[in-house]
Amino acid sequence: MSTTPAPANPKVGFVSLGCPKALVDSERILTQLRMEGYDVVSTYQDADVVVVNTCGFIDSAKAESLEVIGEAIKENGKVIVTGCMGVEEGNIRNVHPSVLAVTGPQQYEQVVNAVHDAVPPRQDHNPLIDLVPPQGIKLTPRHYAYLKISEGCNHSCSFCIIPSMRGKLVSRPVGDVLDEAQRLVKAGVKELLVISQDTSAYGVDVKYRTGFWNGAPVKTRMTELCEALSTLGVWVRLHYVYPYPHVDELIPLMAAGKILPYLDIPFQHASPKVLKAMKRPAFEDKTLARIKNWREICPDLIIRSTFIVGFPGETEEDFQYLLNWLTEAQLDRVGCFQYSPVEGAPANLLDAAIVPDDVKQDRWDRFMAHQQAISSARLQMRIGREIEVLVDEVDEQGAVGRCFFDAPEIDGNVFIDNGSNLKPGDKVWCKVTDADEYDLWAEQI
16 A cells, blocks of 8 residues: 655755844744744755845945855755845845845744745644744754843944834833743753843833733833843843943842843943944943942952944044053953944944044054953953853863853853863853963863
8 A cells, every 4th residue: 555755844944144133033933934844954955945134234244144145046046035134125136136035124924924935834734733842943052042032222323223123122021031931941941141132221112011920920121030030040141231220230139149240231432422422321430430339249240341443533542541441441251343334324424534444453453452461361360260161062172161251152161171071051160270361271170
């Protein structure tokens, strides 16, 4: 007796570029497609259609997005484009006219519909039987996950076009956020990385409305969200935190071990004149005082930040002010970008002197050397101390992981020489034996 083989599931290839917020968008799209019976494949050749989630923040990111779209077209032929660069459909189609569809960020339904048009789903698929994991499809390793708490941003920084791409702040209901966090933890996640465009503004748009989780009231507000997340028994790390006054309320939670003593604050500059041109809060003296107070409450506090050098009108005096500020602030983890004009950004209209490229490069080099000395000295202070490490990778040489002051992919690593017996996702206590500008070496205790 012959049997008819079951029809194959349609296959989708997916490329996710840009920041963790875009990665969460990709996860949402993939979760919906998996619920509809699509398989996700890892090569262009195996895919029936390819989705490219683009980044459109700066020119280099746009160039990378266009390059990846071109590669996908060459290798596969059927390509759908989404993400932040999707708001510039004309620019994409000028370079790649054969793309099947172009959508902007957060347009999940439109992306899924475009996939349906290119490769229809199986009619016999039953999502009630062919189950997707309750935590959804994740693009990160099993032991950590990004938890997006809001979309958009209410700031009007002159160098940024994110609000024009992603819109104004829209906070997710606090119960939905906590339910997702709980599902992730039950699925084995050991670290939740809380992200949004402006994490500390969470709930402003809904006037800190009270929601419910597990039958209890919880305010849609950063402090109460962190208190609730702390009950899940995993690392909670905060990204993209603006230093609003209520951020002070988080420091005692860190000191008490409820959430990781880690703040990712995009200061961008220190010179009052440059901050004003950037339309950023120009309270650098108060910020230094607050950092000092935070560290008095929580001595283990780690602060990471990003800065821009070469902003229009930045003088050598402004740059020296920034270096002096860094010396005072003693930040632990720092990234730096050379200013790049973004099409549509208000900074392009500033009546200020353009900083030549060679000067930008010189300032970037000096900035990095200055901060490396600070970071190295701060890491040297860790030698001999005991730290808890979350393991990311293991090979015959040992294990590579991160401690509380290392976010994945942007900060440093901890190399455990005697860690070949461990596995990804393990948490282990180690003693620090050595350090350089970015990384630590340690031994299991």
